[in-house]
Amino acid sequence: MGTDQYQPLQGMSDLAAPDIDIWQALESKSRKLLDGYTVQEVRTPVLERTSVFTRSIGDTTDIVQKEMYTFEDRGGRSITLRPEGTAGVMRHVAGQGPEGSESRLYYMGPMFRAERPQAGRKRQFHQLGVEFLGCPSPAADAECIALQQHLAAEWGLENCRVRINTRGMPEDRTIVSRGLRDRLLSSVSDLCEDCRRRLETNPLRVLDCKHESCRGVVDGLPPITDLMSSEARDYYQDVLHILGRLDVEVEQTPKLVRGLDYYVHTVWEICHPALGAQDSISGGGRYLIPVGGREIEGVGFAVGLERVIAALKEQGKVEDLVEKHRGIWLISSGKAAFDENMVLMQTLRLRGMRCGMDLRNRSMKAQMRLANRQSASHVIIRGDHEMDNGTFILKDMSTGDQEELDMPALMERLHVVPLIDVGGR
RNA sequence: GUGGGUGUAGCUCAGCUGGUUAGAGCGCCAGGUUGUGGCCCUGGAGGCCGCGGGUUCAAGUCCCGUCACUCACCCCA
Numbered sequence: 001m002g003t004d005q006y007q008p009l010q011g012m013s014d015l016a017a018p019d020i021d022i023w024q025a026l027e028s029k030s031r032k033l034l035d036g037y038t039v040q041e042v043r044t045p046v047l048e049r050t051s052v053f054t055r056s057i058g059d060t061t062d063i064v065q066k067e068m069y070t071f072e073d074r075g076g077r078s079i080t081l082r083p084e085g086t087a088g089v090m091r092h093v094a095g096q097g098p099e100g101s102e103s104r105l106y107y108m109g110p111m112f113r114a115e116r117p118q119a120g121r122k123r124q125f126h127q128l129g130v131e132f133l134g135c136p137s138p139a140a141d142a143e144c145i146a147l148q149q150h151l152a153a154e155w156g157l158e159n160c161r162v163r164i165n166t167r168g169m170p171e172d173r174t175i176v177s178r179g180l181r182d183r184l185l186s187s188v189s190d191l192c193e194d195c196r197r198r199l200e201t202n203p204l205r206v207l208d209c210k211h212e213s214c215r216g217v218v219d220g221l222p223p224i225t226d227l228m229s230s231e232a233r234d235y236y237q238d239v240l241h242i243l244g245r246l247d248v249e250v251e252q253t254p255k256l257v258r259g260l261d262y263y264v265h266t267v268w269e270i271c272h273p274a275l276g277a278q279d280s281i282s283g284g285g286r287y288l289i290p291v292g293g294r295e296i297e298g299v300g301f302a303v304g305l306e307r308v309i310a311a312l313k314e315q316g317k318v319e320d321l322v323e324k325h326r327g328i329w330l331i332s333s334g335k336a337a338f339d340e341n342m343v344l345m346q347t348l349r350l351r352g353m354r355c356g357m358d359l360r361n362r363s364m365k366a367q368m369r370l371a372n373r374q375s376a377s378h379v380i381i382r383g384d385h386e387m388d389n390g391t392f393i394l395k396d397m398s399t400g401d402q403e404e405l406d407m408p409a410l411m412e413r414l415h416v417v418p419l420i421d422v423g424g425r
Numbered sequence: 426g427u428g429g430g431u432g433u434a435g436c437u438c439a440g441c442u443g444g445u446u447a448g449a450g451c452g453c454c455a456g457g458u459u460g461u462g463g464c465c466c467u468g469g470a471g472g473c474c475g476c477g478g479g480u481u482c483a484a485g486u487c488c489c490g491u492c493a494c495u496c497a498c499c500c501c502a
Contacts (some may be wrong), residue, residue, distance in 0.1 A: 007475095007493065062500050066426080084502080111502080116426080118496060127502060194499080210498090259501060269502090276496080283502060304502030333460055366454085368462040376462090383460055397462070 011115070011123030021322040022309055026155060027108065029321075030128055033154050034106050037147050039130060042105045044088035046112075050078040056087040056289045058261030060201050067113040081112035085129040085302060086289070093133055094291040101296050102134040108305075120278035120307045130284075131300035138238035141266040141286055141299050145239075146246045148270065148282060148301050155308060156317040157272065160281070162249065164268040165256040166236040167204070168228035170288055173264065177203045179227040187217045204257040223254035232265070239266050262287040266299070272307070274314035281307040327354030328414070329371030333364055333383035341382055353414065371397065380410070 008014060015023055031041070050070055057064050069081040082088055085107045093100035108128045115121060130147065132140045145162065152160045168176050180203040188196060192211040199206065207218055225233055243250055250268070258267045267285035275281070284301025312318050330345050332338040341357055348355045356374065358367045364381075371379045381393040381402075392410045395402035405413060 010493070067500080113501080115500075116498095117494085118498095121501075125502070129502090277498090278501075280502065302502055307502065329462095331461080363455090364460055365456095365458085365462080370462085372462040379462080381461070385460080393461090395461075400462085402461085 009123070011117035011121075013122065013124075019309070022312070022318055023305070025321045025323075026305065026308065029154050030108070030151060033151060034130070034147075037104075037143075037150075039104045039106045039132075039147075042089060042092060042103075042107055043109070044082075044085075044092050044107065046082055046110065047079050048082060048088055048091065050080040052091050053080055053083060053087045056090055056262060056291065057084065061259060061261060063113065063260075067115055069112045069114055083113045084111055085109070085127055086131060086287070086300060089129075089131050090289050090291045090296055094294075094296060100133070101298075104130075104132050106130045118278070119276040120304070120310060122306060126305040127302045128305060129300060129302035131298050133296060133298040135299075136297055138235055138266075139242055141239045142242035142246060142248070144284065144299050144301060145243060145250070145268060146248050148284065148303070149248055151303070152270065152281075152308075155312065156315075156320055157281075157308065157311055158315060158317075159274075160270050160272055161251060162268055162270050163253040163256050164240075164250045164266065165253050166225060166228070166232060166239075166266055167257065167263050167285070168224070168232040168265065169235070170264050172228045172232050175229075176224055176227045180204065180206070180221075180224060183221055184217065187220075190214070190217050202261075205259070207255045207257050218255060225254070235265055258283060258285060260285075260287075262289045264288050268301075272311040274311045275307060278307065280304075281311060324375045325354065326375055326377045327356070329367075329374055329376035329379045330355060330357035331364060331367040331371065331379055331381045332357070333381075334387070336387050337382040337384070340387070341380075344380070348414070378414075 034041070050068070053068065054064050059065075063083050068083050071079055073079050089105055089107060093103055093105075096103075106129060109126065110124050111127050112124055114123060117123060128151075130144065132144055145164070149160065149162065167173070181199055184191065184195075184199060184203065184206060188199070190213045191199070191206065192209065192214055195206045195209050195211070195214050198209075204224075206214060207221075207224070209215070209218070225236065240250070240252070256267060256269065258269070263285040265286040267283075269280045269283040271279040272281050273279070282301055282303040284299070286297075286299040288295050288297050309318075312321065328348060330341045332341045338361075345355055345357055358370050364383075368379070376397055379395045379397060381395060386392055386404070389404075391404050391406055393402050393404050394410060394413055
Protein backbone atom coordinates (compact mmCIF):
# COMPACT_ATOMS: atom_id res chain seq x y z
CA MET A 1 0.00 0.00 0.00
CA GLY A 2 1.07 3.60 -0.07
CA THR A 3 2.65 4.28 -3.40
CA ASP A 4 0.48 5.37 -6.29
CA GLN A 5 2.44 3.42 -8.85
CA TYR A 6 0.66 0.21 -7.90
CA GLN A 7 -2.80 1.71 -8.14
CA PRO A 8 -4.95 1.44 -11.26
CA LEU A 9 -6.34 4.61 -12.81
CA GLN A 10 -9.05 6.52 -10.99
CA GLY A 11 -12.37 4.72 -11.05
CA MET A 12 -10.84 1.49 -12.32
CA SER A 13 -9.99 -1.56 -10.29
CA ASP A 14 -8.41 -4.98 -10.43
CA LEU A 15 -10.90 -7.80 -10.16
CA ALA A 16 -9.13 -10.51 -8.19
CA ALA A 17 -9.58 -13.03 -5.38
CA PRO A 18 -11.75 -13.35 -3.43
CA ASP A 19 -14.32 -11.35 -5.41
CA ILE A 20 -13.37 -12.94 -8.70
CA ASP A 21 -15.32 -16.04 -7.59
CA ILE A 22 -18.48 -13.95 -7.51
CA TRP A 23 -17.84 -12.63 -11.01
CA GLN A 24 -17.24 -16.07 -12.40
CA ALA A 25 -20.34 -17.45 -10.72
CA LEU A 26 -22.47 -14.59 -12.06
CA GLU A 27 -21.07 -15.02 -15.53
CA SER A 28 -21.54 -18.75 -15.78
CA LYS A 29 -25.05 -18.68 -14.30
CA SER A 30 -25.96 -15.93 -16.74
CA ARG A 31 -24.56 -17.71 -19.79
CA LYS A 32 -26.47 -20.84 -18.94
CA LEU A 33 -29.73 -18.99 -18.48
CA LEU A 34 -29.26 -16.92 -21.63
CA ASP A 35 -28.67 -20.07 -23.62
CA GLY A 36 -31.98 -21.36 -22.29
CA TYR A 37 -33.66 -18.31 -23.79
CA THR A 38 -31.89 -19.05 -27.11
CA VAL A 39 -29.82 -15.90 -26.96
CA GLN A 40 -26.31 -16.00 -28.46
CA GLU A 41 -23.25 -14.18 -27.28
CA VAL A 42 -21.49 -11.55 -29.38
CA ARG A 43 -18.11 -10.06 -28.48
CA THR A 44 -17.53 -6.76 -30.21
CA PRO A 45 -14.32 -4.73 -29.84
CA VAL A 46 -13.91 -2.46 -26.86
CA LEU A 47 -12.64 0.26 -29.19
CA GLU A 48 -14.74 1.65 -32.06
CA ARG A 49 -14.77 4.59 -34.41
CA THR A 50 -16.23 7.49 -32.46
CA SER A 51 -19.06 7.87 -34.96
CA VAL A 52 -20.39 4.44 -33.99
CA PHE A 53 -21.42 5.95 -30.65
CA THR A 54 -22.28 9.51 -31.57
CA ARG A 55 -24.68 8.33 -34.27
CA SER A 56 -26.66 5.83 -32.25
CA ILE A 57 -26.57 7.11 -28.67
CA GLY A 58 -27.43 10.67 -29.64
CA ASP A 59 -25.40 13.87 -29.75
CA THR A 60 -27.35 15.58 -27.01
CA THR A 61 -26.86 12.89 -24.37
CA ASP A 62 -24.40 13.39 -21.52
CA ILE A 63 -22.67 10.16 -22.45
CA VAL A 64 -21.62 11.57 -25.81
CA GLN A 65 -21.14 15.14 -24.68
CA LYS A 66 -18.90 14.64 -21.71
CA GLU A 67 -18.36 11.05 -20.67
CA MET A 68 -16.58 9.32 -23.54
CA TYR A 69 -12.93 8.32 -23.58
CA THR A 70 -12.07 9.56 -27.06
CA PHE A 71 -8.58 9.50 -28.59
CA GLU A 72 -6.85 9.85 -31.89
CA ASP A 73 -5.13 6.75 -33.18
CA ARG A 74 -1.84 6.90 -35.06
CA GLY A 75 -3.61 7.60 -38.31
CA GLY A 76 -5.39 10.60 -36.82
CA ARG A 77 -8.77 8.81 -36.72
CA SER A 78 -11.06 9.49 -33.78
CA ILE A 79 -11.67 6.35 -31.77
CA THR A 80 -13.60 5.80 -28.54
CA LEU A 81 -13.63 3.28 -25.72
CA ARG A 82 -17.18 1.95 -25.68
CA PRO A 83 -19.39 3.70 -23.09
CA GLU A 84 -22.17 1.12 -23.58
CA GLY A 85 -22.74 -2.07 -25.53
CA THR A 86 -25.67 -1.51 -27.83
CA ALA A 87 -23.96 0.72 -30.41
CA GLY A 88 -21.24 -1.81 -31.17
CA VAL A 89 -23.80 -4.58 -31.52
CA MET A 90 -25.78 -2.45 -33.95
CA ARG A 91 -22.67 -1.84 -36.03
CA HIS A 92 -22.06 -5.57 -36.01
CA VAL A 93 -25.52 -6.62 -37.14
CA ALA A 94 -25.79 -3.85 -39.71
CA GLY A 95 -22.77 -5.38 -41.42
CA GLN A 96 -24.60 -8.68 -41.70
CA GLY A 97 -27.45 -7.44 -43.83
CA PRO A 98 -31.10 -8.41 -43.32
CA GLU A 99 -30.32 -11.64 -41.48
CA GLY A 100 -28.41 -9.80 -38.77
CA SER A 101 -31.36 -7.64 -37.91
CA GLU A 102 -33.27 -10.71 -36.72
CA SER A 103 -30.73 -11.84 -34.12
CA ARG A 104 -31.08 -12.43 -30.41
CA LEU A 105 -27.77 -11.46 -28.89
CA TYR A 106 -26.11 -10.82 -25.56
CA TYR A 107 -22.80 -9.28 -24.59
CA MET A 108 -20.83 -9.13 -21.39
CA GLY A 109 -17.79 -7.01 -20.69
CA PRO A 110 -16.17 -3.75 -19.66
CA MET A 111 -17.55 -0.31 -20.56
CA PHE A 112 -15.86 3.05 -20.02
CA ARG A 113 -17.25 6.38 -18.96
CA ALA A 114 -15.15 9.33 -17.75
CA GLU A 115 -17.37 10.30 -14.81
CA ARG A 116 -16.64 11.05 -11.17
CA PRO A 117 -16.74 7.69 -9.40
CA GLN A 118 -19.18 7.12 -6.55
CA ALA A 119 -21.23 4.29 -5.08
CA GLY A 120 -22.27 2.04 -7.96
CA ARG A 121 -20.34 3.99 -10.55
CA LYS A 122 -16.88 3.25 -11.88
CA ARG A 123 -15.01 4.57 -14.90
CA GLN A 124 -14.46 1.04 -16.06
CA PHE A 125 -17.51 -1.00 -15.21
CA HIS A 126 -19.10 -4.16 -16.52
CA GLN A 127 -22.39 -4.70 -18.22
CA LEU A 128 -24.38 -7.67 -19.33
CA GLY A 129 -26.67 -6.64 -22.14
CA VAL A 130 -29.30 -8.36 -24.26
CA GLU A 131 -30.67 -7.25 -27.64
CA PHE A 132 -33.64 -8.80 -29.41
CA LEU A 133 -33.44 -7.41 -32.93
CA GLY A 134 -36.31 -7.11 -35.37
CA CYS A 135 -39.51 -8.59 -34.00
CA PRO A 136 -41.61 -5.41 -33.62
CA SER A 137 -44.02 -7.06 -31.24
CA PRO A 138 -45.05 -6.39 -27.64
CA ALA A 139 -44.27 -10.06 -27.02
CA ALA A 140 -40.56 -9.33 -27.49
CA ASP A 141 -40.66 -6.47 -24.97
CA ALA A 142 -42.36 -8.72 -22.45
CA GLU A 143 -40.01 -11.63 -23.08
CA CYS A 144 -37.08 -9.30 -22.55
CA ILE A 145 -38.35 -8.06 -19.21
CA ALA A 146 -39.17 -11.60 -18.11
CA LEU A 147 -35.65 -12.70 -18.99
CA GLN A 148 -34.15 -9.82 -17.10
CA GLN A 149 -36.12 -10.63 -14.00
CA HIS A 150 -35.25 -14.30 -14.31
CA LEU A 151 -31.58 -13.35 -14.34
CA ALA A 152 -31.95 -11.30 -11.19
CA ALA A 153 -33.68 -14.18 -9.47
CA GLU A 154 -31.04 -16.65 -10.69
CA TRP A 155 -28.33 -14.53 -9.12
CA GLY A 156 -30.22 -14.54 -5.84
CA LEU A 157 -31.32 -10.91 -5.85
CA GLU A 158 -34.39 -10.27 -3.76
CA ASN A 159 -36.81 -7.36 -3.64
CA CYS A 160 -36.07 -6.03 -7.11
CA ARG A 161 -38.62 -3.60 -8.47
CA VAL A 162 -39.39 -3.17 -12.15
CA ARG A 163 -40.55 0.30 -13.20
CA ILE A 164 -42.08 0.57 -16.63
CA ASN A 165 -43.45 3.21 -18.97
CA THR A 166 -43.92 3.92 -22.66
CA ARG A 167 -42.49 6.67 -24.85
CA GLY A 168 -44.94 6.00 -27.66
CA MET A 169 -44.64 5.22 -31.35
CA PRO A 170 -41.72 6.64 -33.33
CA GLU A 171 -44.18 9.00 -35.02
CA ASP A 172 -45.40 10.09 -31.60
CA ARG A 173 -42.05 11.42 -30.54
CA THR A 174 -42.41 14.91 -31.95
CA ILE A 175 -46.07 15.11 -30.98
CA VAL A 176 -45.31 14.13 -27.41
CA SER A 177 -42.34 16.46 -27.15
CA ARG A 178 -44.30 19.38 -28.54
CA GLY A 179 -47.35 18.67 -26.38
CA LEU A 180 -45.20 18.37 -23.31
CA ARG A 181 -43.41 21.60 -24.05
CA ASP A 182 -46.68 23.44 -24.52
CA ARG A 183 -47.93 22.25 -21.16
CA LEU A 184 -44.70 23.07 -19.38
CA LEU A 185 -44.44 26.55 -20.87
CA SER A 186 -47.21 27.84 -18.64
CA SER A 187 -45.15 27.17 -15.52
CA VAL A 188 -41.70 27.80 -16.98
CA SER A 189 -40.81 30.13 -14.12
CA ASP A 190 -40.95 27.21 -11.68
CA LEU A 191 -38.51 25.09 -13.66
CA CYS A 192 -34.81 24.85 -12.89
CA GLU A 193 -32.19 26.20 -15.26
CA ASP A 194 -31.42 22.79 -16.73
CA CYS A 195 -35.06 22.07 -17.40
CA ARG A 196 -35.58 25.37 -19.22
CA ARG A 197 -32.82 24.26 -21.56
CA ARG A 198 -34.33 20.78 -21.81
CA LEU A 199 -37.59 22.35 -22.87
CA GLU A 200 -35.91 23.05 -26.19
CA THR A 201 -33.51 20.13 -26.53
CA ASN A 202 -35.39 17.23 -24.94
CA PRO A 203 -38.63 18.04 -23.05
CA LEU A 204 -39.05 14.42 -21.93
CA ARG A 205 -36.10 14.77 -19.59
CA VAL A 206 -37.98 17.36 -17.55
CA LEU A 207 -40.19 14.53 -16.31
CA ASP A 208 -37.48 12.82 -14.28
CA CYS A 209 -35.76 15.95 -13.00
CA LYS A 210 -35.09 15.67 -9.27
CA HIS A 211 -35.47 19.34 -8.44
CA GLU A 212 -38.20 19.99 -5.91
CA SER A 213 -39.84 22.75 -7.93
CA CYS A 214 -39.70 20.82 -11.20
CA ARG A 215 -41.33 17.83 -9.59
CA GLY A 216 -44.12 20.05 -8.41
CA VAL A 217 -44.79 21.12 -11.96
CA VAL A 218 -44.46 17.60 -13.34
CA ASP A 219 -46.74 16.06 -10.72
CA GLY A 220 -49.55 18.27 -11.92
CA LEU A 221 -49.23 17.01 -15.47
CA PRO A 222 -51.42 14.28 -16.96
CA PRO A 223 -49.51 11.15 -18.06
CA ILE A 224 -47.73 11.47 -21.41
CA THR A 225 -49.69 8.51 -22.73
CA ASP A 226 -52.56 10.97 -23.14
CA LEU A 227 -50.55 12.69 -25.84
CA MET A 228 -49.86 9.52 -27.78
CA SER A 229 -51.68 7.76 -30.55
CA SER A 230 -54.05 4.96 -29.65
CA GLU A 231 -51.66 2.46 -31.27
CA ALA A 232 -48.99 3.42 -28.79
CA ARG A 233 -51.35 2.92 -25.88
CA ASP A 234 -52.52 -0.41 -27.27
CA TYR A 235 -48.96 -1.59 -27.69
CA TYR A 236 -48.18 -0.68 -24.10
CA GLN A 237 -51.31 -2.42 -22.84
CA ASP A 238 -50.28 -5.54 -24.74
CA VAL A 239 -46.88 -5.54 -23.09
CA LEU A 240 -48.47 -5.16 -19.66
CA HIS A 241 -50.99 -7.90 -20.41
CA ILE A 242 -48.35 -10.42 -21.48
CA LEU A 243 -46.18 -9.57 -18.47
CA GLY A 244 -49.17 -10.29 -16.28
CA ARG A 245 -49.64 -13.68 -17.87
CA LEU A 246 -45.93 -14.44 -17.44
CA ASP A 247 -46.30 -13.57 -13.77
CA VAL A 248 -43.86 -10.68 -13.92
CA GLU A 249 -44.70 -7.88 -11.50
CA VAL A 250 -44.13 -4.35 -12.73
CA GLU A 251 -44.91 -0.86 -11.46
CA GLN A 252 -46.25 1.56 -14.00
CA THR A 253 -44.26 4.77 -13.67
CA PRO A 254 -45.59 7.52 -15.94
CA LYS A 255 -42.61 9.77 -15.29
CA LEU A 256 -39.95 7.26 -16.26
CA VAL A 257 -38.41 8.32 -19.59
CA ARG A 258 -34.75 7.24 -19.55
CA GLY A 259 -31.92 9.22 -20.97
CA LEU A 260 -31.00 7.75 -24.32
CA ASP A 261 -32.46 9.32 -27.45
CA TYR A 262 -33.12 6.12 -29.35
CA TYR A 263 -35.85 4.70 -27.13
CA VAL A 264 -39.42 4.29 -28.41
CA HIS A 265 -42.39 2.45 -26.93
CA THR A 266 -41.59 0.49 -23.80
CA VAL A 267 -38.89 1.65 -21.40
CA TRP A 268 -38.14 0.17 -18.00
CA GLU A 269 -35.60 -0.13 -15.26
CA ILE A 270 -34.97 -2.42 -12.33
CA CYS A 271 -33.87 -0.96 -9.04
CA HIS A 272 -32.79 -2.47 -5.78
CA PRO A 273 -33.43 -1.05 -2.30
CA ALA A 274 -30.02 -2.01 -0.89
CA LEU A 275 -28.19 0.42 -3.16
CA GLY A 276 -27.48 4.11 -2.60
CA ALA A 277 -28.20 7.00 -4.94
CA GLN A 278 -27.52 4.76 -7.94
CA ASP A 279 -30.16 2.19 -7.17
CA SER A 280 -30.86 1.12 -10.72
CA ILE A 281 -29.17 -2.17 -11.54
CA SER A 282 -30.55 -2.39 -15.02
CA GLY A 283 -32.32 -0.38 -17.66
CA GLY A 284 -33.78 -1.11 -21.02
CA GLY A 285 -36.30 -0.36 -23.67
CA ARG A 286 -37.38 -0.67 -27.25
CA TYR A 287 -35.31 1.33 -29.67
CA LEU A 288 -34.85 2.48 -33.23
CA ILE A 289 -31.21 3.06 -34.04
CA PRO A 290 -29.91 4.61 -37.26
CA VAL A 291 -27.00 2.63 -38.69
CA GLY A 292 -25.56 3.15 -42.14
CA GLY A 293 -28.54 4.69 -43.84
CA ARG A 294 -31.21 2.53 -42.27
CA GLU A 295 -32.79 2.01 -38.88
CA ILE A 296 -32.50 -1.12 -36.83
CA GLU A 297 -35.37 -1.90 -34.52
CA GLY A 298 -34.95 -3.89 -31.38
CA VAL A 299 -35.61 -4.23 -27.69
CA GLY A 300 -32.99 -4.79 -25.04
CA PHE A 301 -31.51 -3.99 -21.67
CA ALA A 302 -28.19 -3.65 -19.90
CA VAL A 303 -27.32 -4.72 -16.37
CA GLY A 304 -24.62 -3.07 -14.26
CA LEU A 305 -22.75 -6.03 -12.82
CA GLU A 306 -20.91 -4.04 -10.12
CA ARG A 307 -24.28 -2.89 -8.82
CA VAL A 308 -25.65 -6.41 -8.84
CA ILE A 309 -22.67 -7.59 -6.81
CA ALA A 310 -23.04 -4.67 -4.40
CA ALA A 311 -26.69 -5.57 -3.85
CA LEU A 312 -25.88 -9.26 -3.38
CA LYS A 313 -23.23 -8.39 -0.79
CA GLU A 314 -25.65 -6.10 0.97
CA GLN A 315 -28.17 -8.94 1.13
CA GLY A 316 -25.56 -11.45 2.31
CA LYS A 317 -26.25 -13.60 -0.74
CA VAL A 318 -22.68 -14.00 -1.90
CA GLU A 319 -22.02 -17.21 0.02
CA ASP A 320 -24.92 -18.92 -1.74
CA LEU A 321 -23.50 -17.96 -5.10
CA VAL A 322 -19.92 -19.09 -4.66
CA GLU A 323 -19.06 -22.71 -4.07
CA LYS A 324 -16.18 -23.72 -1.85
CA HIS A 325 -13.27 -25.06 -3.78
CA ARG A 326 -12.62 -28.53 -2.31
CA GLY A 327 -10.25 -31.02 -3.86
CA ILE A 328 -7.16 -32.92 -2.70
CA TRP A 329 -4.01 -31.62 -1.04
CA LEU A 330 -0.78 -33.62 -1.19
CA ILE A 331 1.52 -33.59 1.80
CA SER A 332 5.05 -34.89 1.85
CA SER A 333 7.72 -35.48 4.46
CA GLY A 334 11.17 -35.87 2.98
CA LYS A 335 12.64 -35.34 -0.47
CA ALA A 336 11.77 -38.76 -1.91
CA ALA A 337 8.10 -38.35 -0.95
CA PHE A 338 8.05 -34.82 -2.35
CA ASP A 339 9.39 -35.98 -5.72
CA GLU A 340 6.88 -38.80 -5.95
CA ASN A 341 4.03 -36.52 -4.91
CA MET A 342 4.83 -34.21 -7.82
CA VAL A 343 4.26 -37.17 -10.11
CA LEU A 344 1.10 -38.25 -8.28
CA MET A 345 -0.28 -34.71 -8.42
CA GLN A 346 0.10 -34.61 -12.19
CA THR A 347 -1.56 -38.01 -12.49
CA LEU A 348 -4.55 -36.85 -10.48
CA ARG A 349 -4.82 -33.65 -12.47
CA LEU A 350 -4.79 -35.56 -15.73
CA ARG A 351 -7.75 -37.47 -14.34
CA GLY A 352 -9.56 -34.20 -13.82
CA MET A 353 -9.11 -33.80 -10.09
CA ARG A 354 -8.49 -30.49 -8.39
CA CYS A 355 -5.35 -30.84 -6.32
CA GLY A 356 -2.26 -29.07 -5.12
CA MET A 357 0.72 -29.23 -2.80
CA ASP A 358 3.17 -26.91 -1.10
CA LEU A 359 6.27 -26.47 -3.24
CA ARG A 360 8.29 -24.97 -0.40
CA ASN A 361 9.99 -27.36 1.97
CA ARG A 362 7.80 -26.80 4.99
CA SER A 363 6.71 -28.71 8.06
CA MET A 364 3.78 -31.10 7.87
CA LYS A 365 1.93 -28.86 10.23
CA ALA A 366 2.34 -25.95 7.82
CA GLN A 367 1.29 -28.14 4.90
CA MET A 368 -1.81 -29.25 6.79
CA ARG A 369 -2.71 -25.64 7.55
CA LEU A 370 -2.48 -24.87 3.87
CA ALA A 371 -4.67 -27.84 3.00
CA ASN A 372 -7.24 -26.57 5.45
CA ARG A 373 -7.18 -23.08 4.00
CA GLN A 374 -7.64 -24.52 0.52
CA SER A 375 -10.78 -26.26 1.83
CA ALA A 376 -9.40 -29.58 0.65
CA SER A 377 -11.87 -32.37 1.22
CA HIS A 378 -9.07 -34.94 1.44
CA VAL A 379 -5.37 -35.01 2.06
CA ILE A 380 -2.83 -37.57 0.87
CA ILE A 381 0.17 -37.93 3.18
CA ARG A 382 3.44 -39.59 2.27
CA GLY A 383 6.60 -39.85 4.38
CA ASP A 384 9.48 -42.25 4.81
CA HIS A 385 7.27 -44.99 6.21
CA GLU A 386 4.87 -44.86 3.24
CA MET A 387 7.69 -44.63 0.72
CA ASP A 388 9.21 -47.81 2.15
CA ASN A 389 5.90 -49.66 2.01
CA GLY A 390 4.57 -48.15 -1.23
CA THR A 391 1.48 -46.86 0.57
CA PHE A 392 -0.44 -43.61 1.05
CA ILE A 393 -2.36 -42.15 3.93
CA LEU A 394 -5.71 -40.77 2.87
CA LYS A 395 -7.28 -38.41 5.36
CA ASP A 396 -10.82 -37.09 5.26
CA MET A 397 -10.58 -33.49 6.37
CA SER A 398 -14.15 -33.14 7.58
CA THR A 399 -14.16 -36.22 9.82
CA GLY A 400 -10.45 -36.45 10.54
CA ASP A 401 -10.49 -40.19 9.71
CA GLN A 402 -7.46 -41.55 7.94
CA GLU A 403 -6.34 -44.89 6.55
CA GLU A 404 -3.26 -46.38 4.93
CA LEU A 405 -3.84 -47.62 1.39
CA ASP A 406 -1.89 -49.00 -1.53
CA MET A 407 -2.09 -47.41 -4.95
CA PRO A 408 -5.06 -49.37 -6.39
CA ALA A 409 -7.08 -48.86 -3.20
CA LEU A 410 -6.23 -45.14 -3.18
CA MET A 411 -7.42 -44.67 -6.76
CA GLU A 412 -10.57 -46.60 -5.96
CA ARG A 413 -11.27 -44.33 -3.00
CA LEU A 414 -10.60 -41.11 -4.90
CA HIS A 415 -13.55 -41.68 -7.19
CA VAL A 416 -15.68 -40.07 -4.52
CA VAL A 417 -13.74 -36.84 -4.75
CA PRO A 418 -15.35 -34.33 -7.10
CA LEU A 419 -13.74 -33.82 -10.49
CA ILE A 420 -12.93 -30.44 -11.95
CA ASP A 421 -16.10 -29.08 -13.47
CA VAL A 422 -14.88 -27.99 -16.87
CA GLY A 423 -18.23 -26.48 -17.82
CA GLY A 424 -18.20 -23.96 -14.99
CA ARG A 425 -20.18 -24.10 -11.82
C1' G B 426 -17.25 19.48 -13.97
C1' U B 427 -19.00 21.09 -8.50
C1' G B 428 -19.20 20.06 -3.12
C1' G B 429 -18.46 17.09 1.73
C1' G B 430 -15.65 13.11 4.31
C1' U B 431 -11.20 9.99 4.56
C1' G B 432 -5.88 8.35 3.66
C1' U B 433 -1.45 5.07 9.99
C1' A B 434 0.96 -2.93 9.37
C1' G B 435 -1.63 -7.58 4.18
C1' C B 436 -7.07 -6.21 6.21
C1' U B 437 -10.33 -3.28 9.86
C1' C B 438 -9.03 0.63 12.74
C1' A B 439 -6.93 3.45 17.65
C1' G B 440 -3.32 7.39 18.36
C1' C B 441 -6.42 12.92 23.70
C1' U B 442 -5.29 20.06 23.13
C1' G B 443 1.97 18.92 18.36
C1' G B 444 6.52 16.00 22.72
C1' U B 445 10.85 10.82 23.29
C1' U B 446 11.52 3.47 20.91
C1' A B 447 3.71 4.54 16.46
C1' G B 448 -0.42 0.63 18.94
C1' A B 449 -4.72 -3.16 18.93
C1' G B 450 -7.69 -6.97 16.64
C1' C B 451 -7.73 -10.15 12.49
C1' G B 452 -4.39 -12.39 9.00
C1' C B 453 0.66 -14.29 8.14
C1' C B 454 5.13 -17.12 10.08
C1' A B 455 7.15 -20.22 14.01
C1' G B 456 6.83 -23.03 18.59
C1' G B 457 3.69 -25.74 22.23
C1' U B 458 2.86 -31.84 19.47
C1' U B 459 11.28 -34.40 16.82
C1' G B 460 4.94 -37.33 10.94
C1' U B 461 -1.04 -34.29 11.03
C1' G B 462 -5.43 -28.95 9.83
C1' G B 463 -9.67 -26.34 12.19
C1' C B 464 -9.97 -24.60 18.70
C1' C B 465 -6.53 -22.82 22.54
C1' C B 466 -1.69 -20.81 24.50
C1' U B 467 3.24 -18.45 23.59
C1' G B 468 6.56 -15.88 20.54
C1' G B 469 7.99 -13.42 15.87
C1' A B 470 8.08 -10.78 11.30
C1' G B 471 5.79 -6.76 9.06
C1' G B 472 4.96 0.80 9.08
C1' C B 473 9.03 6.79 3.58
C1' C B 474 1.74 7.46 9.27
C1' G B 475 -0.61 8.39 0.60
C1' C B 476 3.04 11.93 -1.84
C1' G B 477 5.40 17.02 -1.98
C1' G B 478 6.18 21.51 0.46
C1' G B 479 5.54 24.85 4.81
C1' U B 480 5.12 26.43 10.26
C1' U B 481 7.91 24.79 14.76
C1' C B 482 13.24 23.41 19.20
C1' A B 483 9.86 19.25 17.85
C1' A B 484 4.68 17.12 12.96
C1' G B 485 1.13 10.77 12.32
C1' U B 486 -1.02 15.21 14.83
C1' C B 487 -1.24 22.16 12.46
C1' C B 488 -1.26 24.86 7.27
C1' C B 489 -0.95 24.65 1.72
C1' G B 490 -0.68 21.77 -2.59
C1' U B 491 -1.18 17.10 -4.99
C1' C B 492 -2.75 12.04 -5.82
C1' A B 493 -6.16 8.38 -4.47
C1' C B 494 -10.41 6.40 -2.01
C1' U B 495 -15.36 7.52 -0.49
C1' C B 496 -20.26 9.92 -0.54
C1' A B 497 -23.52 13.39 -2.93
C1' C B 498 -24.98 16.69 -7.26
C1' C B 499 -25.28 16.15 -12.77
C1' C B 500 -26.29 11.79 -15.51
C1' C B 501 -26.43 6.75 -16.15
C1' A B 502 -25.91 0.42 -15.65
